[in-house]
Amino acid sequence: MSPHRTTSARVAVVTVSDRSASGERADASGPAAREALVAAGFADVVVTVVPDGEAPVREALTAALADGARLVLTLGGTGVGPRDRTPEGTRGVIELELPGIAEVLRERGRAAVATAALTRGIAGTVGDALVVNLPGSPKAVLESFEVLLPLVGHVLDQLAGGDH
Secondary structure, eight states, rough: OOOOOOOOEEEEEEEEOOHHTTTSSSOOOOHHHHHHHHHTTTEEEEEEEEOSSHHHHHHHHHHHHTTTSSEEEEESOSSSSTTHHHHHHHTTTTTOOOOOHHHHHHHHHHHHHHHGGGGOEEEEEEEEEEEEOOOOSSSHHHHHHHHHHHHHHHOOOOHOOOHH
C-alpha cells in the first residue's frame, strides 16, 4: 500500500496475549499496528485482544471475517511456548495457505534478530480476505509491515478477481 493511498478495506488486528487479555499488561502492539496501518492508508482498522490458544484465535478470526475484514493480522502467539497456538487457530480458518508471505516475514525478522527463525506464523486466504500471523512485539510488527504492506494491495485485488 502506498502511504498516501486510502483504502476502505476493513482491517482487523488481533493481539494474542494472555497478559494483555487479562489486563495484566497493556497491549502495545495493537495500537502500534493500528497507527502504522492508518499511516499506510487504511481508514478502517479495528484492534481486539484475545488470550493465547487455538480456540480464542480461531474465534477471533471467524468474527473478524464475519464483520467484513479483508485483512486480518494476528500479533503474537507464534513462538514455541506452551500456549503459543496462533498458527493452529489460523490453520483452522484459512482456505489457501500462502507460504511465501510467512517466509519473507521470517527472513525480515531474522535480519533484525536471530530468534525470529523460531516464529511459526502462517499466512493465507479466506474468501476475499488475507490473514497473516505476525510476531507480538511492536518493533517486530513494524518491521514485518516493511515487507507485508507492499504485498497487501495486490493480494486483495487478486482475491477480488483482479487481473495479474
